[in-house]
Amino acid sequence: MTKGRLIPRDRSAHPVAHDLDYKTSVARSPNLALISLESTPTEESGPRFGHNNFGPLDHDLIRNWSGGKAEAVGERILVHGRVLDEQGRGIPHALVEIWQANAGGRYRHKKDGYLAPLDPNFGGAGRCLTDDVGHYAFMTVKPGAYPWPNRGNDWRPAHIHLSLSGPCFGQRLITQMYFEGDPLIDRCPIVATIKDRSQSDRLIAPLDMAQSRPLDYLAYRFDIVLRGQRQSFFENRPEGL
Known part of the structure; x- marks a missing residue:
C-alpha cells in the first residue's frame, strides 16, 4: 500500500464472473468485454478516508455498539494478524475495517430478512490502524452461519469481511476471512x-x-499479504497493490 500508479488487475487469478452454482452471478456478471481505464492523479494520491478520529472502542465489536454499556451475545473471539508485503515486512498505519453478522448469523441491515434475532448490543462493524509493525486486532463474537436463496439449501459459512485502505481510496482491498474447521466452507458456492x-x-x-x-x-x-506468490485473495483486486 504505497503511493504511486495503480497496478491493473490480473484477470487470470480472478474467479469466473459467471458461475451457474452462484445464482446471482448469472444476473450480475458482464456480458460485454471489460474496458480498462487509466487511473487519475486523484486515485493515485488521494483522497484519504477514515484514518483519523478513532474512538477507544472502534476495534471492540463486543462493546462498541452500546458505547461500553453492555456486551454483545455470542462466543467471544480475538481476530488478529499482520498486514504484510511480499517480503514479510509489516505495513504500518493501514486502515483495517471489518463487518460481520452477529452470533445468530444476522446482519444489522434493513434488507437482512433472516429469522435469527438482532442483538441489541451488536452493530457488527469495527476498524483500527495497523501498528508500526503492521499488526491489527479486533475483539468480537464469532459470526453465525446463515442461509441464502441460491440453491435449495445453501448456507454461508461463518465469515468476517475485511477492507484495507492505504494512502488513497483507490488502494482499497476487500476480502473475507473464514474459520478453521468449518464444514460449510467446502459447500459454499x-x-x-x-x-x-x-x-x-x-x-x-x-x-x-x-x-x-x-x-x-x-x-x-x-x-x-498484499503482493507476491503468497498474497491473500482479494475480491476486488486479486494481484494486490
Whole structure:
C-alpha cells in the first residue's frame, strides 16, 4: 500500500464472473468485454478516508455498539494478524475495517430478512490502524452461519469481511476471512468460484491458542499479504497493490 500508479488487475487469478452454482452471478456478471481505464492523479494520491478520529472502542465489536454499556451475545473471539508485503515486512498505519453478522448469523441491515434475532448490543462493524509493525486486532463474537436463496439449501459459512485502505481510496482491498474447521466452507458456492484451492485456503484463519485467553476467548490469526506468490485473495483486486 504505497503511493504511486495503480497496478491493473490480473484477470487470470480472478474467479469466473459467471458461475451457474452462484445464482446471482448469472444476473450480475458482464456480458460485454471489460474496458480498462487509466487511473487519475486523484486515485493515485488521494483522497484519504477514515484514518483519523478513532474512538477507544472502534476495534471492540463486543462493546462498541452500546458505547461500553453492555456486551454483545455470542462466543467471544480475538481476530488478529499482520498486514504484510511480499517480503514479510509489516505495513504500518493501514486502515483495517471489518463487518460481520452477529452470533445468530444476522446482519444489522434493513434488507437482512433472516429469522435469527438482532442483538441489541451488536452493530457488527469495527476498524483500527495497523501498528508500526503492521499488526491489527479486533475483539468480537464469532459470526453465525446463515442461509441464502441460491440453491435449495445453501448456507454461508461463518465469515468476517475485511477492507484495507492505504494512502488513497483507490488502494482499497476487500476480502473475507473464514474459520478453521468449518464444514460449510467446502459447500459454499461463493467460495467455490475461487478455482485455485491454494488461494481459497489463504482465506481460512487458523485457531491461535497461544493468543487465546483461558476462560475468556479463543483467538484466530489472519495475516494479510498484499503482493507476491503468497498474497491473500482479494475480491476486488486479486494481484494486490
